[in-house]
Amino acid sequence: MNAIDATLTQLQSSPSALNWYENGTSRIPFRVYTDAERHRKELEAFFYKNHWCYVGLEAEIPNVGDFKRTAIGERSVVMSRAEDGSVHVFENVCAHRGMQFCRERHGNRKDFVCPYHQWSYSLKGDLQGVPFIRGVKQDGKVNGGMPPDFKKEEHGLTKLRVATRGGVVFATFDHAMESFEDFVGEAVLHYFDRMFNGRKLKILGYNRQRIPGNWKLMQENIKDPYHPGLLHTWFVTFGLWRADNKAELKMDRHFRHAAMISTRGNAQAANEVSKVSSFKETMQLHDARFLDIVPEAWWNGPTAVMTTLFPSVILQQQVNSVSTRHIQPRGNGEFDFVWTHFGYEDDAPEMTERRLRQSNLFGPAGFVSADDGEVIELSQKGFEQKPDHRALAELGGRDVGDTDHMVTETLIRGMYAYWRKVMGE
Amino acid sequence: MSEQLETYFAVTQLHARYATVVDAKDWDAWCELFVDDCVYRIQPRENYERGFPLATLSFTSKGMLKDRAYGIRETLFHDPYYQRHVIGAPLILESSATHIDCESNYAVFRTKLSELSTVFNVGRYIDRIVRTPEGLRFQSRQCVYDSEMIPNSIIYPI
Incomplete structure (x- = not known):
């Protein structure tokens, strides 16, 4: 068989077979975001079976x-x-x-x-x-x-x-699967319990947005500590995020769930680290109440913990703002993203006010979250026009593992290691 | 009657001015339509009617409006778009020597570059307007929107 015939045979047998660089997950084929058939397989494998x-x-x-x-x-x-x-x-x-x-x-x-x-x-x-x-x-x-x-x-x-734990409700169509606790795993469950430690929750309200991009991109967004200091210049401008913040990335043993744990520091001037061109050292808020941050005992140190529970939800603690963000796919190219902001029943009225004020930073219009939806939409556009290409996730190497810093895309590589195992491709 | 007509006219002019400046992306002029100690909120109808305090944006001073204007100009990455407001006739609920309470329906259309125009956000304004030496200004503008899904994001003021 000559080379052209071999290529044709390969194309005919599996027109959209995925090509993984070095059989790893550091280069992600765009087809995982663009194929409707593959999306239906994901729904069965991740949302309707074997996952809470x-x-x-x-x-x-x-x-x-x-x-x-x-x-x-x-x-x-x-x-x-x-x-x-x-x-x-x-x-x-x-x-x-x-x-x-x-x-x-x-x-x-x-x-x-x-x-x-x-x-x-x-x-x-x-x-x-x-x-x-x-x-x-x-x-x-x-x-x-x-x-x-x-x-x-x-x-x-x-x-x-x-399954209910700490006031959060999970469900599965799969009556045979492991317990919720085993599903989440010890390392990530620690951060789940930190936020949902038994205190009764008080609903503050909802935000709903429809994002024209593949649902996995939102999981990846919260598994990507590379972007916050670069895309979210508001964070950097007003000193809330820095690449040299004390940080840890932790995963469950399957690499599907993760916690990004960071603690705000005040060491150097932010522009020494961030290299963000639009950073303005002297910029001050007209109303500093946006960042009226009061540490809470339950934080146990970290000022922000972003937890991804695969496939359906993100748990947010960003200083005093806490929310769940629910991913609801609609075909391969779109998902609804539902934010439920809450507080705790024993919050003083001032703390409720503070959580509400800081919620201006997050959500579909948030000072730092609105641009996440925008880049996801534009990423999807790029994938659709060039489905045979691939994305890179090689910051910090090509392997997968917990780290004690933010300068890595290891969590994305981990998620796709799990994805490949479950999808068998 | 003439006093009522005068108020009605002044309110419709304020609304028209508001539409003009936000659709022209003149964020500084947008800030100046409010008094210093103001409230500006964009809130889903669901939260408003169920008594949940969360808003999509909730600002409680002109300083916060200025911070938003800075964010739009300098820090918030977004796909560029035009917006176009159509504001219905105001229903004047109360008018006194100091303030006016009124409500009006609005529709905002969004046009992205190289794209068709779409309905972006629809709802009603619930306003408290105050009479100042410089003319009418918003003390409070609440945008309570029906739109169940935000089409990705809201960057500019509604």
């Missing part, structure tokens, strides 16, 4: 009958609190004709009723009522009805397995 996915906070459904509609991957689910106080998650698809019956996004009810044929479900997702189950009597005769062997208990909603 974020659903919400218990504080969103404090009372019996409270519910919240949300999504796992691209499947609509409902989280509810039953009469016994337990939290349940079920799929928002009627067992009868498949209608997505729950349209309100939150509320309180005694049961869930599909409006199409009035099938009703308990707060746990069990089928309760089926109109005309025994037929309709007319002129001494019973018309219709369900077959005699129809059993309501066989036709409940699809129930998910639920």
Whole structure:
């Protein structure tokens, strides 16, 4: 076979096969972001199987009958609190004709009723009522009805397995998978517990944005300590982020989850380290209250810990601002990003004010987060126009491992090491 | 009646001025439409109606507005775009010698370079306007938006 024939054969057998440089993950083929078929495989492998996915906070459904509609991957689910106080998650698809019956996004009810044929479900997702189950009597005769062997208990909603920890609710369609704690792993669970240490949470509100880029780019954004001091010049200008901050990067044993842990320092003038051209040493805020930072006991030192739980959520502590950021894919080229800002029930009013003021830095319009969405959109555009090319993630080498500094893309390489193992490519 | 008409006219002119300066990206002029001790908020309708205090942006002084203007000009990377405000007739809820409370609907269209124009953000303004020697100024402008999804990001003031 000559070279041209060999190339043609290869192209025909797998038109979009991925080419990994040196069989590693330091160069990421653009096709992992651009292929619709590969995206559907990811949904099955990461969101619908073998992973605990974020659903919400218990504080969103404090009372019996409270519910919240949300999504796992691209499947609509409902989280509810039953009469016994337990939290349940079920799929928002009627067992009868498949209608997505729950349209309100939150509320309180005694049961869930599909409006199409009035099938009703308990707060746990069990089928309760089926109109005309025994037929309709007319002129001494019973018309219709369900077959005699129809059993309501066989036709409940699809129930998910639920795990709650520290007031955060996760669920999985996969009833056989490991515990939430084993899923997260000891190293990252430490930082999860730091933020959700048992204190009751107080919801401050939501921000919702639709980002036209592949969902993995948001995980990568929070696994990338290279960019904050360079893209987010606001951080640098006002002294909140510096490349020589004391920092650690930690992963679980599969490299899928990570924590970026950093502590603000005041050692040198920022421009000695950052080399950011737009940095203005003398720039002062007109209103310094944006950065009215008060250390809290639960921080135990670090001023910022950004935790990525693969695949569905990012946990944010940036000084006094805390939030969850929920990733909800919509095809390979777009995802919804839902921010839930919260505080703790024992926060003094001044601390609540402070968290709210600092939330101006984050979210879809935030002084430092708005540009993350922008670069993700423009990255996706670059991938789409050149799908056979690849991205580089070689800062700090080509291997994967925990570090005690920020000058590395090791967490991205780690995520793709895991991705390759699960996707088998 | 003539006093009411005068107020109505002055409020519509303030709204028109607001649209003109933000659509012209004249952020300094935008700041100057507010008094020093002002409030400017962009808040999802969901948070507003459920009583959640979080806003997408929440500024409580003209200094913060100036800091935003600096951020837009100097630090916030974004894909460049035009925006165009269309503001409905104000409903005057209260008018006194010192202030005016009013509400009006708005729609903001966004046009990115080489792209079609799209609906960017729709909602209503809830305003407290004060009478100053320099004319009407905003003491408080709350933009409560219906738009359930922010199309990626909001950089410029609504």
